[in-house]
Amino acid sequence: MRGEKALSEEKALSGNTASGGKTASEEAVRGATGGNPGAIHQPVLLDDCVDLVVPALDHPGSVVVDCTLGLAGHAVAFLKAAPSSTLIGIDRDGEALGMATRRMEQEGLADRFVPVHAAFDDFSTVLSDRGIDKVDAVFMDLGLSSLQIDETERGFSYSHDAPLDMRMDPAQSLDARMVLATYSARDLERVFRAYGEERFSRQIAEAVVAMRVDEPLTMSTQLTRLVDRVVPRSHRPAGNPAKKVFQALRIEVNGELDKLAATLPQIALHLAVGGRLVVESYHSLEDRTVKSFMSHGLVVDAPADLPIIPDDARPFFRALTRGAMKADEAEIAHNPRSASVRLRGVELVRPLPKRWVARWEDSARSPGEDRKKRSLTRQDRPQAGNRSPHRETRRR
Ligand SMILES: C[S@@+](CC[C@H](N)C(=O)[O-])C[C@H]1O[C@@H](n2cnc3c(N)ncnc32)[C@H](O)[C@@H]1O
Secondary structure (H helix, E strand, O other), X not given: OOOOOOOOHHHHHOOOOOOOOOOOOHHXXXXXXXXXXXXXXXXXXXXXXXXXXXXXXXXXXXXXXXXXXXXXXXXXHXXXXXXXXXXXXXXXOHHHHHHHHHHHHHOOOHHHEEEEEOOHHHHHHHHHHOOOOOEEEEEEEOOOOXXXXXOHHHOOOOOOOOEOXXXXXXXXXXXXXXXXXXXXXXXXXXXXXXXXXXXXXXXXXXXXXXXHHHOOOOEHHHHHHHHHHHOXXXXXOOOOOOHHHHHHHHHHHOOHHXXXXXXXXXXHHOXXXXXXXEEEEOOHHHHHHHHHHHHOXXXXXXXXXXXXXXHHHOOXXXXXXXXXXXXXXHHHHHOHHHHHOEEXXXXXXXXXXXXXHHHHHXXXXXXXXXXXXXXXXXXXXXXXXXXXXXXXXXXX
16 A cells, blocks of 8 residues: 555645644644654655665665655665665754654664754765765655644644744754745745745735834734735635745745755765665655756767767666656545655666766855856856757757
């Protein structure tokens, strides 16, 4: 049977959760679910993820990194299916990490499990600190765990009044209150539009800036009421009208897209040949980031009219999924959150070409610079017809 997360993102964020949704702390969440992490958060597309990851772990001493350990639903399944592997489990949420560690102990897997409290964009450092250069598989299940959603005081849910916090790592200083209090109307509009695809981004941003002159926006109900006032009834999506604004704030507060874009090159640099990268995304921008990263290695990187393709221009990834895999109807019916999942996987089939190593090492050293360079490249790109053939790529 396929696995699933117990909650849809929408239901979860509305606080209508399988575990009651009224919990205020890990203890309460655990109480409501009998302390069983599997009941708090069930992994999406579990069997498919195991099928994609585990073939890379068929040799003794193999190492898999779960960059988004959460409550270890996927991680436990990987270790059970790959009995000679070790799993490094990264999570920026110390509470999730603690629960996952206890789960590994209960499952008798603790001796093959290395918990790491870090953000996944520290991927290279996490490995080098442990004297590891190459790993055999890397897995990411992006977004929030149901534990985080259930803890109403962390402010991810729009249907419970709670401080506007939204930090996945409570040690981080930027929270949703600071974004709403300090960003200009233009920046708020950009956040709501880019990360929430919210049609009324400008109007909501202007309303936030007008409101904060008299009254600081600190609680989730203030924001839901504001959105409710601004978005015309005739243009409301299904569900809570504040859903997209909450999602956008969460992505901004946690720097989710930048962190993802900065992490993928680090992962590629540390994959062994035959190693696999498998990613589950729940937002179109995340999926686009993953897809475009993977596509670098899936195409022939040479001019279309070159008679012989040089070895280092051949694809270095092999696609493990045809496009993105999605949840089937049965899983979606049981677990509405899986409706938005997009699962992609690639295998590294040859050593990374030197120019990709150089480019990705460069971007790992200064991710901001690389982004600036990329946008400059886009602006400076010659017009079609005027383009250097060396910039062309062609599909296999
Ligand atoms: C959807 S949950 C993973 C659930 C897990 N696959 C399971 O089956 O229990 C995502 C987890 O990734 C963590 N996370 C999100 N962004 C992160 C980042 N940049 N660095 C490290 N952990 C992150 C969250 O704290 C959360 O616990």
